[in-house]
Amino acid sequence: xxxSAAPVKxxxxxxxxxxxxxxxxxxxxxxxxxxxxxxxxxIYAFLILGALTMIAPFFWMLTxxxxxxxxxxxxxxxxxxxxVPTTFVWQNYTKALEAVPFARFYLNSIFxxxxxxxxxxxxxxxxxxxFARLRFAGRDKxxxxxxxxxxxxxxxxxxxxxxxxxxxxxxxxxxxMILPGIFTAYGTFMLRQFFLxxxxxxxxxxxxxGCSYFGIFWRILLPLSKPALATLTIFxxxxxxxxxxxxxxxxxxxxxxxxxxxxxxxxSLYRTDWxxxxxxxxxxxLPILIVFIFGQRYFVEGIKLSGIKx
Amino acid sequence: MGQLKxxxxxxxxxxxxxxxxxxxxLIFTSIPVLASLGLSxxxxxxxxxxxxxxxxxxxxxxxxxxxxxxxxxxxxLMLAIPFSISGSLILALAxxxxxxxxxxxxxxxxxxxxxxxxxxxxxxxxxxxxxxxIFNTMIAKFGEIIxxxxxxxxxxxxxxxxxxxxxxxxIWQMVGGYNMILYLAALQGVPRHLYEAAEIDGxxxxxxxxxxxxxxxxxxxxxxATMSIIGGFQAGFDPAYIMTGGxxxxxxxxxxxxxxxxxxxxxxxxxxxxxxxxxxxIIFLITLAKWKLFSNEVTY
Numbered sequence: 001x002x003x004s005a006a007p008v009k010x011x012x013x014x015x016x017x018x019x020x021x022x023x024x025x026x027x028x029x030x031x032x033x034x035x036x037x038x039x040x041x042x043i044y045a046f047l048i049l050g051a052l053t054m055i056a057p058f059f060w061m062l063t064x065x066x067x068x069x070x071x072x073x074x075x076x077x078x079x080x081x082x083x084v085p086t087t088f089v090w091q092n093y094t095k096a097l098e099a100v101p102f103a104r105f106y107l108n109s110i111f112x113x114x115x116x117x118x119x120x121x122x123x124x125x126x127x128x129x130x131f132a133r134l135r136f137a138g139r140d141k142x143x144x145x146x147x148x149x150x151x152x153x154x155x156x157x158x159x160x161x162x163x164x165x166x167x168x169x170x171x172x173x174x175x176x177m178i179l180p181g182i183f184t185a186y187g188t189f190m191l192r193q194f195f196l197x198x199x200x201x202x203x204x205x206x207x208x209x210g211c212s213y214f215g216i217f218w219r220i221l222l223p224l225s226k227p228a229l230a231t232l233t234i235f236x237x238x239x240x241x242x243x244x245x246x247x248x249x250x251x252x253x254x255x256x257x258x259x260x261x262x263x264x265x266x267x268s269l270y271r272t273d274w275x276x277x278x279x280x281x282x283x284x285x286l287p288i289l290i291v292f293i294f295g296q297r298y299f300v301e302g303i304k305l306s307g308i309k310x
Numbered sequence: 311m312g313q314l315k316x317x318x319x320x321x322x323x324x325x326x327x328x329x330x331x332x333x334x335x336l337i338f339t340s341i342p343v344l345a346s347l348g349l350s351x352x353x354x355x356x357x358x359x360x361x362x363x364x365x366x367x368x369x370x371x372x373x374x375x376x377x378x379x380x381x382x383x384x385x386x387l388m389l390a391i392p393f394s395i396s397g398s399l400i401l402a403l404a405x406x407x408x409x410x411x412x413x414x415x416x417x418x419x420x421x422x423x424x425x426x427x428x429x430x431x432x433x434x435x436x437x438x439x440x441x442x443x444i445f446n447t448m449i450a451k452f453g454e455i456i457x458x459x460x461x462x463x464x465x466x467x468x469x470x471x472x473x474x475x476x477x478x479x480x481i482w483q484m485v486g487g488y489n490m491i492l493y494l495a496a497l498q499g500v501p502r503h504l505y506e507a508a509e510i511d512g513x514x515x516x517x518x519x520x521x522x523x524x525x526x527x528x529x530x531x532x533x534x535a536t537m538s539i540i541g542g543f544q545a546g547f548d549p550a551y552i553m554t555g556g557x558x559x560x561x562x563x564x565x566x567x568x569x570x571x572x573x574x575x576x577x578x579x580x581x582x583x584x585x586x587x588x589x590x591x592i593i594f595l596i597t598l599a600k601w602k603l604f605s606n607e608v609t610y
Contacts (some may be wrong), residue, residue, distance in 0.1 A: 023517060043404050049419045050401060056487060058421065061433045080446065127331035133326035135317070142332065149339050151597050153544050155569050155586040159349065159579055160342035163356070183334030213323040242427040244548045249574050260428040264552060267432055276437055281429035292424045296417055299424075303488050304495045 029297060055257065058285075059083060065278035092279040099269065099276065104255055105262030109241065112258050113164055116181040116240040121232055124187030124223070129217045131188065132195035133203070143192075146185040162249060176250040177258065183238055187232050194228035195221060231302035234295075241288060259284055328603035341525050356577050358418075367584035375583065376560065377568065384564040386473050388542040390480035395534055397485035399527075402493035416494075419486025426483055431552035434479045438465035438553075472561045478550055489534045496530035497523065536600045540593055565589050 066085045069092065096102065130136070131143050161180050170176045203216050211219075222229070244260040251257060257265060263284050270276050292299065350367055354360035371377050401419060405412050426445075434450065437444045446462030453460030463471040504522045513521060528542050545566030556563035556571070565585065573582035 040407075040409070043407050043409060045414050046410070047401075047404055050404075050486070051415055053482070054418050054421055057444070057482075058425075060437070064436065082442075082444075092536065112484055123331040123334065126327045130324040130327040134320055134327070136324035138319040139324070142328070146335065147341060149335075149343060151540075151593055152339075152343055153586065153589055153593055155566055155588050156346045156583075157339055157342040158569075159573050159583050159586065161338055162573070163345075163579065164337075164342070166356070169477035179334070183331055183338050185335065185339065188331060213320075213327070217327070237503045238424075244428055244551075245570070248551075249570075263428045263432065267550055267552065269430075277432055278436065281432050284427070284429040285425045288424060289421070292420070293417065296413075296420070297418070300416070300491055303491045 061278050064274060065282050066090070067092075067275050069273065069275045089275070092275045093283070096266070096276045096279040096283065099268045100262060100280075101254065102262065102280070105257050105259045106287075108174075108255075108257060108262075109259040112177050112247075113237055113240045115174075115178045116235055117236045119178070119182035120184065120187050120236045121229060124191050124232065125229065126217070126220065126273070127188045128191035128195055129221060131192045133200075133216075133221075134213070138172055146188055150185045150189065158246070158249070165250060170250075172251050172253055172256060174256065177247050177256075180246070181243070183234075187236070190232060190254060191225065191228055194225055199225050227301065227305060230298050231305045234299055234302045325380055331539050346583045346586060348579050352580040354579040356579060360580070363580070368402055368588075370581070371584055371588065379560060380563050380565055380568045381560065383473065383560075384543060384546060387476055387480070387546055387562075387564065388539065390477040390484065391535070391538045391542055393477075394481045394484040395489060395531070395538065397481065398487075398489035398534075399493050399531075401486060402497055403523075405490075405494055406497045416486075416491070419490060421486075422483045423487030428548065430483070430535050431549045434549075435553045436465065437479075438475050440464045440467070467558055469558050469561045472554055472558060476546075476553070476562060479549065484538075489538075492530055492534060493527065496527040500526040532600075532603075536596065540596055543589060543596075552601050 060083060063083055063085045065087050066089055068089055131139065157180075165171055165176045165180075198221065202220050206216050208218055242260065243258075244264070247258050247261045248264070251261065254265065255261075263280055266280050268276055349360075351362060351364060352360045353363050353367075405415060440462065443462075445463070445465070449460050449462040465471050465475045498508055500523060504526065507517060508518045510521050544566055547560070547566045547570060550562040550564065550567055554562045556567050566589070569582050569585050569589070572578040572585065
């Protein structure tokens with residue numbers, strides 16, 4: 001956390017220095033303490049209002065998940081009863097856990113996400129190395145084919161892949177949820193672009209010392225590419241964790257459901273049982289929230305890295 | 311001799327590195343793309359044999375009033391994009407001042423993005439509940455205070471209000487997410503001497519924003535806008551599936567939802583493939599426009 005806070009602060013400080021220093025020389029004499037204070041106050045008020053807006057629905061969800069089932073949500077009561085938990089019906093959570101196999105959904109999700117992410121990062125890095133560093137016949141043509149598919153919407157490939165999987169008899173398997181998510185042109189492209197920015201000297205030296213291609217890839221290129229690998233890991237992880245449509249299409253039995261599909265299934269069973277539904281939602285959000293709060297520095301850096309390429 | 315041997319060795323190594331990804335790429339991307347194009351000229355319900363019908367699917371599609379309706383829905387729902395982008399920029403500008411707790415605010419603003427998915431859509435289904443949802447209780451409370459009985463709309467079950475409801479949720483979800491972080495990074499990259507120069511010329515904050523900040527961050531705006539539009543055309547399945555089922559009366563069905571329905575509910579594989587190719591065409595045209603515009607519109 002402090003590491004990500006540092007650049008933000010320094011740049012904000014230097015900018016302040018800039019705006020303050022010439023002010024003495026130029027005509028902004030009135031730009032003194034009181035107005036600065038007022039401005040600061042407005043900015044904080046605005047930011048806090050924004051934060052409350054973002055957090056309010058989550059808080060409301062938590063409150064709702066702890067209410068008496070049935071006796072919920074009446075605005076005849078004091079208004080804050082909808083916002084502050086006044087009852088703590090933890091049984092909502094145990095009931096939700098009993099209603100559908102949530103633990104199973106969790107495990108399915110974790111298994112799918114880990115396999116997809118590992119597969120994606122490893123195969124993309126290998127292909128990116130070939131594209132960025134090795135010369136071979138057909139390289140540019142193959143790379144162009146990768147690039148060309150990047151703007152094709154997932155909806156185009158979805159239908160033939162579904163047909164293929166059903167012909168193979170892979171419908172309702174983990175393979176069907178994992179494999180199509182591994183091989184994306186985006187991952188290969190992003191890592192190739194990153195590899196190209198790295199200096200080649202080390203690799204040349206290692207080559208002269210008789211290092212194999214794999215050795216160069218594994219011991220030189222990968223360690224230098226940690227930020228890019230982290231970015232790809234995060235994006236694949238999040239995409240896979242939230243992926244709803246594809247598993248919905250290829251899986252139809254409860255014990256194979258990943259969490260999002262499981263939760264939707266839960267909703268279809270208990271459509272108006274709001275306390276239970278909210279308890280289920282809280283349980284889905286909690287793990288990813290914890291991962292994010294601890295790893296948010298990597299998320300932010302990853303997003304910045306992905307946006308630079310344009 | 312040795313040279314040749316080295317090149318051969320390099321080629322073998324290259325294909326070895328490429329093999330896993332390339333195999334998967336061929337099986338799950340490039341061959342399916344071609345297959346999908348072929349499918350779009352066929353009728354196939356997966357039970358009987360596929361039948362070649364030429365461009366019938368496309369003709370039927372252009373005469374399909376539902377397709378046009380859902381195209382309109384998709385575009386309507388993209389109203390969330392300009393609002394959320396402006397919001398992201400305003401938040402980023404506020405965070406870029408010399409304030410404390412940047413990481414704290416950024417973390418909170420990012421929560422809707424990080425938690426996005428089925429759970430959030432279920433939560434918002436409740437938020438829009440006509441009787442006890444957040445909006446309608448607040449509207450009723452407000453009515454009590456001013457002494458006029460006010461009643462909020464039925465939101466998700468009202469054909470008029472379902473789309474605005476999804477737009478409001480979309481803004482809430484996107485405003486503090488990726489775009490804000492990209493803007494924040496862009497703002498921090500604006501060279502300081504430009505502000506210095508503007509100040510020497512006596513520019514106030516408003517003028518500095520339009521003369522320095524806005525042109526400097528325009529590549530980011532351009533990137534965000536095009537990515538959002540491309541994403542917007544493919545969006546709308548998850549929230550609609552969870553919150554409205556595409557209703558009421560198709561009011562929240564988007565192009566991608568229509569493809570899903572044809573392919574996986576009604577098993578019209580050929581027709582669904584045809585729609586997906588029209589979608590691809592739209593995205594392709596936007597991408598082309600993006601490349602064309604890139605040199606003219608964006609100031610560096």
